[in-house]
Amino acid sequence: MSTRSYAILGTGAIGGFYGAKLQQLGMDVHFLLHSDYEQVCRQGLLIESPMGSFTLSAVKAYHHPEQIPACDVVIVALKTTKNYLLPQLLPPVLKDDGVVVILQNGLGIEPQVAEIVNSKRVIGGLCFICSNKVGKGHIRHLDYGMITMGEYQDDYQPGGITPRMQQIAEDFNNAGIPVELSENLLLARWKKLVWNIPYNGLSVVLNAKTDELMNAPDSRILVEEIMQEVVRGAKGNHCKISQQFVQKMLNHTEKMKPYLTSMKLDYNEKRPLEIEAIIGNPLRMATEKGIDLPHIAMLYRQLKFLDYQNLNFH
Structure with missing residues (x-):
């Protein structure tokens, strides 16, 4: 079993689902929550899925990033419209040798994150998933779930397949999430x-x-x-x-x-x-x-x- 710790920034349709699957496997996962915080503390995190529905009754839930222990991998699953918060959110939750995995839609996000944590610590991820948050602490996964990951290099130069990408992909694969590794994130x-x-x-x-x-x-x-x-x-x-x-x-x-x-x-x-x-x-x-x-x-x-x-x- 991997000993890597994960922080989830954005416990919604994407972060909530993938984070819950990692914790279900037995991984050490920490969830930053906003409006759902009290509900999840009381009731846990409910995942409905054709892959098997489950409830995480004991969730390491936090209201402020400073409360989260520094983690090996920080997964950014916020809406990109909230990325202005990342300079405050990322530094407290990332270990000195940790890596940020960005599970967001779009293009041009990695350079913004690299300015906060430096470009050698950023992996981009693309989620091919149908998933919605249907209530507080309640996520409904409908279909798919695969992630494509690629290392970010300055100006989106191809970064190849690195050992840390393979290690993180192995954690996701073990949790039932197929991961495809890309040599060219752009x-x-x-x-x-x-x-x-x-x-x-x-x-x-x-x-x-x-x-x-x-x-x-x-x-x-x-x-x-x-x-x-x-x-x-x-x-x-x-x-x-x-x-x-x-x-x-x-x-x-x-x-x-x-x-x-x-x-x-x-x-x-x-x-x-x-x-x-x-x-x-x-x-x-x-x-x-x-x-x-x-x-x-x-x-x-x-x-x-x-x-x-x-x-x-x-």
């Missing part, structure tokens, strides 16, 4: 955007679940056109994504249970949308290379408008 992040940009963005703009986007001919065309723009943006940043991969994302989504994306759930709950990390940052990276992505540029402006209206005019 490529892995662009590949995730092939799904994230069209489905997250259009789910809000068109007020639709994934199955509705796939079933209507015109929205499906729009999904595919946006995917092709992501492929073009990636190519301009020296990341080649095959057409087979695009088709695989379409096939996966066709078979997926009808799903409200995380951005649509945030919109419905009148929470700030993760527009910059998921759409703004990749759009800017492409524009800087002289690549025009008109569908994504329009999606970005539409989402900025809807987010502004949603947050300012209840």
Whole structure:
């Protein structure tokens, strides 16, 4: 059994699920909680999952980062809209030789974290999972669960497969979470955007679940056109994504249970949308290379408008 300790920053649909699976295995896991703190202290953490539902009755729950013992691995699973808190949250919970694993959507997050903890201590992770927080301390996992991990190097240079990545992946694998290791984190992040940009963005703009986007001919065309723009943006940043991969994302989504994306759930709950990390940052990276992505540029402006209206005019 691994002796690594884990801190979970953001005990929601992602952090709560993966952290609970690690603790279920017997790992030493510490959870930072905000609005759920008292509920989880009293009732524990409930995970509903087709892989097997369970309750963690004894949770090492904390309300403030200073209360958490310094850990070997800190998993950042906050919404990217809360990343302004990381300079306060990360230093107290990370051991001097510890590593930060970022399980967040989007692009351009690792450089921000590297400024806080230095670039040699950052691993990026991409979660291919359908999971929602449905109540305080209550997470409903619907489907999938795989994580892709890659080492972050300055300017997203390929970092290869390192021993520490393999060790962390082994912990997740033992907890029933498949992990794929990537030598090129930037490529892995662009590949995730092939799904994230069209489905997250259009789910809000068109007020639709994934199955509705796939079933209507015109929205499906729009999904595919946006995917092709992501492929073009990636190519301009020296990341080649095959057409087979695009088709695989379409096939996966066709078979997926009808799903409200995380951005649509945030919109419905009148929470700030993760527009910059998921759409703004990749759009800017492409524009800087002289690549025009008109569908994504329009999606970005539409989402900025809807987010502004949603947050300012209840």
